[in-house]
Structures are given as C-alpha cells and as structure tokens.
Amino acid sequence: MKPPNRIHHINFLVRDLDAAIRLYEDSMGLAPFVEIDHAVRGSRIARSKIGETWFVLICPYDDTSVPGRHLKEHGEGFFLLSLGVDDLDEHLRQLEEAERGDIRQGILDWTVADAGMHFGASLQFTDERSD
Amino acid sequence: MKPPNRIHHINFLVRDLDAAIRLYEDSMGLAPFVEIDHAVRGSRIARSKIGETWFVLICPYDDTSVPGRHLKEHGEGFFLLSLGVDDLDEHLRQLEEAERGDIRQGILDWTVADAGMHFGASLQFTDERSD
Numbered sequence: 001m002k003p004p005n006r007i008h009h010i011n012f013l014v015r016d017l018d019a020a021i022r023l024y025e026d027s028m029g030l031a032p033f034v035e036i037d038h039a040v041r042g043s044r045i046a047r048s049k050i051g052e053t054w055f056v057l058i059c060p061y062d063d064t065s066v067p068g069r070h071l072k073e074h075g076e077g078f079f080l081l082s083l084g085v086d087d088l089d090e091h092l093r094q095l096e097e098a099e100r101g102d103i104r105q106g107i108l109d110w111t112v113a114d115a116g117m118h119f120g121a122s123l124q125f126t127d128e129r130s131d
Numbered sequence: 132m133k134p135p136n137r138i139h140h141i142n143f144l145v146r147d148l149d150a151a152i153r154l155y156e157d158s159m160g161l162a163p164f165v166e167i168d169h170a171v172r173g174s175r176i177a178r179s180k181i182g183e184t185w186f187v188l189i190c191p192y193d194d195t196s197v198p199g200r201h202l203k204e205h206g207e208g209f210f211l212l213s214l215g216v217d218d219l220d221e222h223l224r225q226l227e228e229a230e231r232g233d234i235r236q237g238i239l240d241w242t243v244a245d246a247g248m249h250f251g252a253s254l255q256f257t258d259e260r261s262d
Binding site: 001002003006007010012013014020023024027029050051052053055057075076078081083084085091094095115118120121123 | 132133134135136137138141143144145151154155158159160161162181182183184186188206207208209212214215216222225226246249250251252254
C-alpha cells in the first residue's frame, strides 16, 4: 500500500475564532488565515497553510453538528488529523481493518473519508479532486 | 516574521506502543515506524514520516515524566504540535506575546522550544541543527 503523501490538514476546535486567529498569527507567526463558512458542518472555519499542511480552526455555531457536539463534550483542542492520499478510493480499497466512513465532501475541493478514532486521535483520509 | 516552514512533528500519547504501531502501519497504511528510547522524557518513542512531517507515538514508562503525567491526566491522544522554523533563536526573538520555553534538546537532532498551550493545543517550535 502506498503510504499517505502528507498530513493534508489538522483541525482544532475553538470557541472564539477571532481570538484564536490573532494568537496563531501574531504570537506564533502563522501566515494570514482565510475564513470560510462551512454550513454543512455548522461551523465557521479559518485555515492557514504551514508547509504542505492546512492548519484549520473550527468554530461551531450549530451545537448539534459533529464539531459542535465534540466541542461541548471535550472542549477546545485537537479534533482531527487528515492524511493526504493520491487516490481515496484506491487507498480505502487497500485498507483491511480500519473503520471506513463514506466518502463525503469536505471544505471546498477536499474529498474525505473518516477512518474512526484510534488511540485518542480521530483520523481521516483526504484527496483533492477537480471534478 | 517568516511563517513556520512545515509541521515538523505531531505527537500522540499511547499506552501500548506495539498495538498503536500495528494499527497505523496495517490499517492506516503509514510507512514503517522506527523505535527510539528517549530516556530524558521517560518514554519509548516510535516515528514514521508522512510527507515532510514526523508522526510520533510516545509511550511513557516513567509516569513522573512530562508525557507520563499528561497521559495519566488526559489519557491517550494528541499531545503536541511542533512547527518547523528555519532558525529557532531568530523565530523566538520575533515572537512578542507567546509563552516561550527554554530551547532544549528534543529527539535525536531536533532542537525545540515549547510555546505553551493555547486553545487546547500544546505548541512548540523546532529546528534541526548539525552542531
């Protein structure tokens, strides 16, 4: 099996998106964030690229959404690690034992498949499709 | 300030290193892990590279060490995100408000400086030095 090619994105839940953006830009030196409304997940999102990886802040406004429920139960912090693969269908076909969620549309052109929570970390796979 | 150049490493705490390695190699398709004893942090460590990022599993055997205490208090899962910078001294000089730990030796040739916990995520900066 061809290993994942990069960490595609890493998501953190925050309660105050503006404050988090200020912290990561001003105090950590990250490149300027771009904000996106991701209605299907009931969240405002901001992302900044670090090398080949998107650093993503998720601020749920719908507390019945998946991120909203996670924030309520676990508080702010790490939410999900998504591994980039060349071909999501092919990668999922080759996995034998992992939990495998349906392929679904992520933010913008990201196509994702959830792979369950293992050792305390939610994992996911992502590819980017132009179609 | 020049933004961090990559996510240098991301660390997860686990209780059973062998089981975690098997999961991530066999079910997630990560490249083979290399195991390291990191006595100064009281932990066995295994790392596998995903693109430009080290995916690091930390399994503490000393429960008074920093990772050991974190595992006892918070359980398995996300522990730390370390951002790669070209020059750690220069990057720290330019940060104005972040908490700034002392520069210390990480695993092998990694030189690190802890930058505190913000919005639920422990952050750190890393560079790699040959001297």
